[in-house]
Amino acid sequence: MRIRRKGKTVVQYFKTKREASDFAAKVEADFDKWSRLLGGELKKHSLADLIDRYIRQWSGKDHNTPSRLAWWREHYGERSLAEFNDDTVREAIARLKTEPAPHGGKVVTEADKPRSGPTVNRYKAAISAAYKTAIDGGWFGVKDNPVAGIRAAKEHTSGFGQSLSDKDRPRLLQACDASTLWPALGVFVRLALATGARRGELLKLTWADVDLKRGSILLRDTKNGDDRRVPLIGDALKALKAHAKVRRMDDARVFPGRTTETPPQVDKAWHAALTAAEIDKLRIHDLRHSCGSYLARAGLSAFQIAAILGHRSGPQLTARYVHLHAEESRELMEGALAGVLGDG
Known part of the structure; x- marks a missing residue:
């Protein structure tokens, strides 16, 4: 008996056709049961629920992480976890690259000064970390990270930065x-x-x-x-x-x-x-x-x-x-x- 599910294949061998059929029926029933349970959890909870739970237990060093996650919550927090997928992440990344970016904490710059590639990558990393924690903790039935597989923006940097000259x-x-x-x-x-x-x-x-x-x-x-x-x-x-x-x-x-x-x-x-x-x-x-x-x-x-x-x-x-x-x-x-x- 061969079972294919989401691109994965499982092969089992049995002495009789009835044993194979009974096993197949049980596997399908389990798949349907867990699909309904997990699908219901993903529809019932929003991205804001995931972000809020992550922030409550977050103890990282980067003080910008909460503000980056606040951006995701503000723009996509009302979406259910079932609706928030890799296409949503790509849409968000395009938005991060083009919208006016906060500068200096309060004043918003003009649109001709968008976020840099490295900054966009940090926003992507923040939501990815939240999803990884959700998967590891078994939160809300989350099984997949929608950020996984999305290529990072190029970081055009010298790797060291500018230096203050002796003259200045x-x-x-x-x-x-x-x-x-x-x-x-x-x-x-x-x-x-x-x-x-x-x-x-x-x-x-x-x-x-x-x-x-x-x-x-x-x-x-x-x-x-x-x-x-x-x-x-x-x-x-x-x-x-x-x-x-x-x-x-x-x-x-x-x-x-x-x-x-x-x-x-x-x-x-x-x-x-x-x-x-x-x-x-x-x-x-x-x-x-x-x-x-x-x-x-x-x-x-x-x-x-x-x-x-x-x-x-x-x-x-x-x-x-x-x-x-x-x-x-x-x-x-x-x-x-x-x-x-x-x-x-």
């Missing part, structure tokens, strides 16, 4: 120091340049993790899941010591917002400083790239740079084999960055 750096620091939108911008930028810390790592930094006496900061809950201590040198240490003298007593963060629940106005202040310094198309994340390029220019190996910046791996060798303590990093960074960010 003094003007940018001067503009940041003069910021009225966020007076701490100059301190923030110096720390990013001197440590290679990510934006989120610095914004989560608390005074309890700052050692001004020894000159180091402890970055907790980083993107790769590890804590790491980074030495402070030159102007970055001097700026942070001055900043510590005017710290707020009601907020433990080094860079508090207007309230204890909100972040500072980083983007608004950053773009105003770029305009004042007459610098185009430099992202805050490029400060991290700049630190890496300074270290590379000073002759540090790819593995040393990966360890200092907190990359999970380096070329051809995982960075877990390169263990640099804070004081070892300090010697390397002072030699590499002293001429760029002060004498240390």
Whole structure:
């Protein structure tokens, strides 16, 4: 007896035709039973139900995941899970590529600046992760991931990013120091340049993790899941010591917002400083790239740079084999960055 179902074939052998017929009837009955049960679950629950359940148990590191899933919920949340299929995903991807994209958190840009290929891929990855979790957890009878098999958009990137030039750096620091939108911008930028810390790592930094006496900061809950201590040198240490003298007593963060629940106005202040310094198309994340390029220019190996910046791996060798303590990093960074960010 041969059974074909959704492109799959099962072959069984029996001594008599009756045994084969009885077995075939039982298999068909089971298929119909589970098809009705699962089909009913998929029709009864919506994509919003799946997303809401996923967000309740989500504990990932990428803080943009909830907002990306919110986009899926807003545009397709009312569709039942039975209706949400690969064609819907392709329609959504086309929409992501062409619609005006949020920029700066609140202001929506013009339609001539759509989302980039890498950004579209992150939206696709977010909903795919939600479906994978649903399948593994047996939620709502979900058995298939509608995102699976849909090719990712090409990511045209240099793999490293733009670096702040020596010529532009003094003007940018001067503009940041003069910021009225966020007076701490100059301190923030110096720390990013001197440590290679990510934006989120610095914004989560608390005074309890700052050692001004020894000159180091402890970055907790980083993107790769590890804590790491980074030495402070030159102007970055001097700026942070001055900043510590005017710290707020009601907020433990080094860079508090207007309230204890909100972040500072980083983007608004950053773009105003770029305009004042007459610098185009430099992202805050490029400060991290700049630190890496300074270290590379000073002759540090790819593995040393990966360890200092907190990359999970380096070329051809995982960075877990390169263990640099804070004081070892300090010697390397002072030699590499002293001429760029002060004498240390």
